[in-house]
Amino acid sequence: MPVIMGTAGHIDHGKTTLVKALTGIDCDRLAEEKKRGITIELGFAFMDLAEDLRLGVVDVPGHERFVKNMVAGAAGIDFVLLVIAADEGIMPQTREHLEICTLLGISTGLVALTKVDMVDEEWLEMVTDDVSGYLGSTFLADAPIFPVSAHTGQGLDDLKAALVEFAGGFAPKRRSDLFRLPVDRVFTMKGHGTVVTGTLVSGAVKAGDDIMIYPQEFASKARTVQSHGEQSQQAEAGQRTAVNLLGLDVADVSRGDVVASPDALFPNTVWDVELTCLASSPRGLKHRTEVHFHHGTREVLARLYFLDRDKLEPGERALCQVVFPQPMVGMFGDRCVVRTFSPLRTVAGAHILRPEATMLRRRDSNFAENCEQLSTLISCSDEDRIRTQLMLAGPPGLQFAQLVVATNIESKTLERLLQVMGGKSEVCLFDKERRTFASGKIVDELTQAALSHLEAFHRKEPMKLGMSRGELASAWGRELPAKLVHFIVEKGLKSGLIVTEQDVLRLPQHRVSLASDTAKLKATLTDVYTTGELTPPNLKDVLAELDLNFKEAAPVYKLLQDEGIIVKLKEDMYVSAQAIAQLIADVRAYFQTNDEMGPTEFKTIAPVSRKFAIPLMEYLDKQRITIRVGDKRRLRG
Numbered sequence: 001m002p003v004i005m006g007t008a009g010h011i012d013h014g015k016t017t018l019v020k021a022l023t024g025i026d027c028d029r030l031a032e033e034k035k036r037g038i039t040i041e042l043g044f045a046f047m048d049l050a051e052d053l054r055l056g057v058v059d060v061p062g063h064e065r066f067v068k069n070m071v072a073g074a075a076g077i078d079f080v081l082l083v084i085a086a087d088e089g090i091m092p093q094t095r096e097h098l099e100i101c102t103l104l105g106i107s108t109g110l111v112a113l114t115k116v117d118m119v120d121e122e123w124l125e126m127v128t129d130d131v132s133g134y135l136g137s138t139f140l141a142d143a144p145i146f147p148v149s150a151h152t153g154q155g156l157d158d159l160k161a162a163l164v165e166f167a168g169g170f171a172p173k174r175r176s177d178l179f180r181l182p183v184d185r186v187f188t189m190k191g192h193g194t195v196v197t198g199t200l201v202s203g204a205v206k207a208g209d210d211i212m213i214y215p216q217e218f219a220s221k222a223r224t225v226q227s228h229g230e231q232s233q234q235a236e237a238g239q240r241t242a243v244n245l246l247g248l249d250v251a252d253v254s255r256g257d258v259v260a261s262p263d264a265l266f267p268n269t270v271w272d273v274e275l276t277c278l279a280s281s282p283r284g285l286k287h288r289t290e291v292h293f294h295h296g297t298r299e300v301l302a303r304l305y306f307l308d309r310d311k312l313e314p315g316e317r318a319l320c321q322v323v324f325p326q327p328m329v330g331m332f333g334d335r336c337v338v339r340t341f342s343p344l345r346t347v348a349g350a351h352i353l354r355p356e357a358t359m360l361r362r363r364d365s366n367f368a369e370n371c372e373q374l375s376t377l378i379s380c381s382d383e384d385r386i387r388t389q390l391m392l393a394g395p396p397g398l399q400f401a402q403l404v405v406a407t408n409i410e411s412k413t414l415e416r417l418l419q420v421m422g423g424k425s426e427v428c429l430f431d432k433e434r435r436t437f438a439s440g441k442i443v444d445e446l447t448q449a450a451l452s453h454l455e456a457f458h459r460k461e462p463m464k465l466g467m468s469r470g471e472l473a474s475a476w477g478r479e480l481p482a483k484l485v486h487f488i489v490e491k492g493l494k495s496g497l498i499v500t501e502q503d504v505l506r507l508p509q510h511r512v513s514l515a516s517d518t519a520k521l522k523a524t525l526t527d528v529y530t531t532g533e534l535t536p537p538n539l540k541d542v543l544a545e546l547d548l549n550f551k552e553a554a555p556v557y558k559l560l561q562d563e564g565i566i567v568k569l570k571e572d573m574y575v576s577a578q579a580i581a582q583l584i585a586d587v588r589a590y591f592q593t594n595d596e597m598g599p600t601e602f603k604t605i606a607p608v609s610r611k612f613a614i615p616l617m618e619y620l621d622k623q624r625i626t627i628r629v630g631d632k633r634r635l636r637g
Contacts, residue, residue, distance in 0.1 A: 076199025103349025179203030256298025466506030
């Protein structure tokens with residue numbers, strides 16, 4: 001697996017010179033760097049340690065004014081080569097660079113004690129002891145220290161041998177297979193167009209792949225791919241990579257942008273993070289403090305909002321929301337660096353928990369619950385991370401691509417886990433087209449809420465069989481995704497918690513209940529229309545005899561329709577449903593021996609007056625039994 005080493009250390013301690021001595025590549029490529037004799041921009045080199053092992057090298061500037069460039073370079077490295085000049089020892093940027101590496105999650109490396117040809121043995125021994133003492137409380141406590149001189153070659157063979165052994169047995173932790181290339185350099189090559197370079201932090205890219213530039217979401221294609229300066233069909237995680245972009249100008253891309261697969265990352269202006277303030281910080285960080293925020297190769301201004309305190313003291317850690325002035329893209333587990341304005345120095349590190357967060361307010365009813373869930377994300381199993389991220393996402397849920405970003409789990413592993421958890425109803429795939437998942441717990445809670453809504457509806461409308469799907473969606477589920485409402489209804493129907501009858505939804509225990517006087521009215525109207533068949537009395541006469549207006553009788557009429565006792569032909573005209581069924585059968589029988597039916601023929605089938613004949617024929621048309629052709633009717637189909 002490809003491995004990237006990054007240098008770190010104070011200005012003029014010989015990082016670039018040492019890299020040139022090891023690799024033969026001069027990383028100072030700018031004229032200004034040559035003129036001033038200091039590294040300003042990131043430099044890149046490589047060395048072949050074995051037949052199948054190429055070590056990429058990122059050389060970073062040591063001057064305090066260029067720490068932001070150093071952070072950009074350190075963002076993609078696997079281990080560090082800390083460079084300390086023997087004639088000066090530990091210096092301010094030695095400390096700051098090492099702190100930055102710690103904050104970025106780099107946990108191993110080597111130490112090179114350079115310029116040993118400029119000091120005597122006694123001084124070298126004293127400096128070595130001083131360095132060992134300082135490193136004792138850092139992740140380099142057990143790192144070997146190599147006294148070297150790039151000018152005389154002293155110790156270089158030992159350092160090279162150590163790099164072969166170290167890098168050969170190194171296994172970088174790269175969980176996600178999502179292709180991500182944070183851009184650290186953009187330039188134009190004559191005849192090729194725009195080229196971006198960076199350290200490929202996860203996934204792989206091939207020539208011809210569709211790609212996207214984030215956060216702008218500019219679509220492009222990888223015209224060609226280079227790895228460590230050589231043309232390649234594919235670049236993999238851990239390699240220094242250059243991609244020739246199709247259809248984009250240099251002005252479209254800048255350092256800090258991320259090249260990734262289309263629709264794989266999700267720009268957002270709020271991140272939930274765990275923030276750790278360095279014990280060496282001269283002061284704490286206050287709520288709403290504005291800072292320099294470094295993620296990948298990007299540096300932006302951001303504001304910190306602590307969730308459970310007003311100030312984060314040195315050495316403490318806390319949940320925090322980071323708010324950006326423009327959208328950013330990140331993944332769960334990404335490491336970030338925080339630097340203050342005055343003095344301009346590194347004071348904290350962040351661990352991304354939710355890159356698609358929304359602003360939390362302490363007065364919100366679910367604030368404490370959300371904070372508790374966030375705190376569990378830091379050290380939990382993959383399954384628990386999926387559960388928690390879906391709970392935090394709420395009813396809208398997360399698409400599969402969003403889950404990849406929210407969990408940083410390799411896609412095949414995530415597919416398998418979702419399948420297993422789906423079988424236990426811990427997650428629910430409610431939108432197959434967009435592959436959107438919701439928490440099983442949230443779906444259960446929403447199912448209970450839907451049942452409660454139906455129960456309340458039955459209490460309010462005891463004479464109605466139930467409510468339509470549309471009514472349930474608009475009344476109860478208007479703020480939920482439409483496909484989630486459909487999923488919950490179907491789940492309720494399959495489990496028997498909801499029953500569908502005559503195109504309405506009801507609870508299985510619900511029965512239409514009538515007060516005694518209403519029950520009497522229902523019986524009376526049933527008798528009137530059953531007896532009247534296709535020619536019942538006029539509606540006004542029926543109601544007048546009962547001393548009612550239609551508004552008072554409307555619920556009973558609706559109930560009689562729901563129960564299939566009467567049929568509404570038009571406004572103020574109802575007939576027996578049983579008589580209508582017989583009429584349809586008679587009409588079908590008529591057309592077995594006839595092609596057309598006029599009003600006269602219809603009256604031989606149903607001996608009714610014109611008052612009823614026309615509405616009845618129009619009803620047959622609406623029910624798609626017949627079709628009107630001129631003055632005649634024909635049988636449909």
